[in-house]
Amino acid sequence: TERTLILVKPDGVRRGLAGEILRRVEAKGYRLVAVDLRTAGSDLLQEHYAEHAGKGFFAPLVDFMASGPVLAVVAEGERVIEGFRALAGTTDPTGAAPGTIRGDLGRDWGSAVQQNLVHGSDSPESAAREIALWFPTL
Ligand code: ATP
Numbered sequence: 001t002e003r004t005l006i007l008v009k010p011d012g013v014r015r016g017l018a019g020e021i022l023r024r025v026e027a028k029g030y031r032l033v034a035v036d037l038r039t040a041g042s043d044l045l046q047e048h049y050a051e052h053a054g055k056g057f058f059a060p061l062v063d064f065m066a067s068g069p070v071l072a073v074v075a076e077g078e079r080v081i082e083g084f085r086a087l088a089g090t091t092d093p094t095g096a097a098p099g100t101i102r103g104d105l106g107r108d109w110g111s112a113v114q115q116n117l118v119h120g121s122d123s124p125e126s127a128a129r130e131i132a133l134w135f136p137t138l
Pocket of ligand 1: 057061090091112113114115116118119120121122
């Protein structure tokens, strides 16, 4: 089976949606391997989002992600990487399909960053890298 890194971003924790989001992950049948609520530092976040370094939204994204606690989660299951991204919906929450986390619970907050509630690894390579970054002892 496969593992993925999920983050409930600061907007999700602030709005009290962490439980609802975890509920959807578990209801789909994925197993929780690790969960940790913490406020991430900018070093970790810059590393996490290294592929976006240099883009206009990079600094605002790191600031937003450091603005409060995130719930970091490792989840496990058959094709969980693809499966969680399907649960999450598209990046822009306004256009995300109803039934998805972003489609049901997210909207455009008019900030420099898409405040879209969750992150999920996008490939096995990203998942391995991100899990090692957020949970070095796992
Ligand atoms: P994630 O990687 O967080 O699951 P994603 O794969 O849907 O999201 P990416 O393109 O990897 O989206 O972008 C990472 C994050 O950066 C997005 O989730 C969003 O918070 C922010 N972001 C992406 N594109 C933009 C943009 N054009 N303007 C503002 N913020 C953006």
